[in-house]
Amino acid sequence: MKFDLSYTIDALPRLLEGATVTVQVALLGFLFSITLGTIIVLTRTTLNWRILNGIIAVYVSFIRGTPLMIQIFLVYYVLPVTGLNLGAFTSGILAITLNSAAFVSEILRGGLTSVPKGQFEAAKSLGVSGVALWGRVILPQTFIASIPPLVNEFTQVLKATALLSIITVVELLRVSQQIYSANYHPVEILSGAFIIYFLLCFFVSRGSVLLENHWRVRRA
Amino acid sequence: MMVEETKKEDHFLQLKDITTTFGSIVALNNVNFSVKKGEVVCLIGPSGCGKSTLLRTANWLTPPDKGSVSLDGVLVGSESNKNMSLNEMKVLNGIRAKMGMVFQQFNVWPHLDALENVVRAQLVVAKRSRKEAEEKATKMLFDVGLGEKIHDWPDNLSGGQKQRLGIARALAMDPVLMLLDEPTSALDPELVSEVLNVLKRLANEGMTMIIVTHELGFASQVADRVAFMEDGKIIEEGPPNVILKSPKTQRLRLFLDKLNITSFTPS
Numbered sequence: 001m002k003f004d005l006s007y008t009i010d011a012l013p014r015l016l017e018g019a020t021v022t023v024q025v026a027l028l029g030f031l032f033s034i035t036l037g038t039i040i041v042l043t044r045t046t047l048n049w050r051i052l053n054g055i056i057a058v059y060v061s062f063i064r065g066t067p068l069m070i071q072i073f074l075v076y077y078v079l080p081v082t083g084l085n086l087g088a089f090t091s092g093i094l095a096i097t098l099n100s101a102a103f104v105s106e107i108l109r110g111g112l113t114s115v116p117k118g119q120f121e122a123a124k125s126l127g128v129s130g131v132a133l134w135g136r137v138i139l140p141q142t143f144i145a146s147i148p149p150l151v152n153e154f155t156q157v158l159k160a161t162a163l164l165s166i167i168t169v170v171e172l173l174r175v176s177q178q179i180y181s182a183n184y185h186p187v188e189i190l191s192g193a194f195i196i197y198f199l200l201c202f203f204v205s206r207g208s209v210l211l212e213n214h215w216r217v218r219r220a
Numbered sequence: 221m222m223v224e225e226t227k228k229e230d231h232f233l234q235l236k237d238i239t240t241t242f243g244s245i246v247a248l249n250n251v252n253f254s255v256k257k258g259e260v261v262c263l264i265g266p267s268g269c270g271k272s273t274l275l276r277t278a279n280w281l282t283p284p285d286k287g288s289v290s291l292d293g294v295l296v297g298s299e300s301n302k303n304m305s306l307n308e309m310k311v312l313n314g315i316r317a318k319m320g321m322v323f324q325q326f327n328v329w330p331h332l333d334a335l336e337n338v339v340r341a342q343l344v345v346a347k348r349s350r351k352e353a354e355e356k357a358t359k360m361l362f363d364v365g366l367g368e369k370i371h372d373w374p375d376n377l378s379g380g381q382k383q384r385l386g387i388a389r390a391l392a393m394d395p396v397l398m399l400l401d402e403p404t405s406a407l408d409p410e411l412v413s414e415v416l417n418v419l420k421r422l423a424n425e426g427m428t429m430i431i432v433t434h435e436l437g438f439a440s441q442v443a444d445r446v447a448f449m450e451d452g453k454i455i456e457e458g459p460p461n462v463i464l465k466s467p468k469t470q471r472l473r474l475f476l477d478k479l480n481i482t483s484f485t486p487s
């Protein structure tokens with residue numbers, strides 16, 4: 001059996017459709033995870049309630065210490081038991097969000113420690129406090145300092161979406177499986193998916209460099 | 221919130237019975253300190269004696285354990301209002317904006333260009349329109365000699381330029397008082413004068429200022445009063461030609477001797 005590129009080319013339109021779903025899930029999941037991660041960091045530093053901090057710490061260590069696949073299954077199978085029927089797509093995004101937010105919150109925590117205390121003081125001395133202090137002075141600097149690890153985390157999310165195929169989200173890998181289970185040419189089809197995943201991650205990383213240059217991130 | 225007895229000219233800024241501790245360290249030990257309107261006071265003293273803490277008490281960045289601060293008869297803070305309500309915070313923010321602070325490490329905002337550094341607080345705190353704020357910022361930047369650097373990023377400015385940007389940022393809020401914490405200590409020697417010249421101009425224009433500095437030559441030129449601190453207390457104060465030329469206390473004499481050895485100041 002030799003490699004027949006025509007199978008890959010024929011599958012391309014459907015693979016790209018699947019890739020669109022992959023990108024959608026990754027973008028939405030990451031957007032929510034950035035939001036949740038930011039909220040976590042903010043409650044941690046501004047409220048600093050011991051109980052809440054404890055809950056966050058437990059959440060982060062559970063997420064980091066368990067396989068993502070189990071987390072996805074849990075969200076998909078456990079939520080309907082509680083009466084919440086979200087469907088595969090939404091459950092998938094939720095699982096990705098809950099997983100990624102744990103990492104994003106740690107990334108942002110690191111970024112926040114790189115913002116000197118003097119930045120807070122300068123703002124306060126000018127009368128800037130609360131929402132404006134965080135929104136206009138501290139968080140922008142936190143995010144800029146976190147660009148490289150955040151982009152890295154986004155590529156992780158992009159690749160992790162492949163796992164959502166197991167809960168029937170029709171993303172790139174699921175589409176590939178559908179195609180090769182009909183035509184029995186897994187090598188040609190999976191190679192196509194392989195290249196598409198690679199190109200997605202490649203362009204995201206390139207984008208990171210541009211983003212960094214734009215913000216003139218200082219490198220040590 | 222008027223405090224009648226402090227309305228007098230002599231007490232434009234008044235720090236009353238201030239005690240500040242950090243654990244077992246007593247940073248300020250029952251300090252009373254007032255500044256007249258238009259007065260320039262230079263604070264000197266050895267490292268760790270409480271100079272920065274005193275400045276940071278004035279705008280309530282470091283609330284003391286005991287004591288109160290008022291500016292122009294209006295209470296800035298007292299030990300009783302440590303846990304502020306949102307409304308009290310708003311009032312304090314308004315007062316803080318009127319006390320421009322300049323830092324040893326500049327603390328300009330690296331994610332904003334020079335103009336935006338000066339614009340931001342005007343929008344948020346002074347509630348100016350963007351157009352108004354940008355006009356004001358442009359004028360302030362020209363005034364400190366950064367007219368050519370309006371759209372430069374802080375990372376691309378020299379130390380002296382960053383510090384002048386910090387000064388412009390504070391001045392844009394129309395402060396009635398400036399608090400300067402070793403504004404030239406982090407600068408290369410050749411950049412010190414460009415910052416001191418801006419401060420001299422401010423002094424000539426009648427700006428009320430408290431300046432922590434080790435530049436004794438500069439202090440003797442611009443200061444109306446020099447205050448010497450040690451161990452959280454003001455030990456000796458008076459006009460610069462008296463304080464710097466014929467110190468009364470042994471401690472000040474020793475301190476000045478040490479400074480004169482490390483930084484040569486011909487007089």
Ligand SMILES: Nc1ncnc2c1ncn2[C@@H]1O[C@H](COP(=O)(O)OP(=O)(O)OP(=O)(O)O)[C@@H](O)[C@H]1O
Nearest residue numbers: 242245246247265266267268269270271272273274
């Ligand atoms: N946030 C803080 N936490 C703990 N200790 C502090 C804090 N801020 C100041 N101190 C201590 O209080 C004392 C006074 O500090 P302060 O910064 O006011 O001194 P300073 O006169 O400005 O010194 P320097 O010339 O080194 O700037 C020092 O012993 C310092 O270690």
Ligand SMILES: [Mg+2]
Nearest residue numbers: 271272273401
């Ligand atoms: Mg100091």
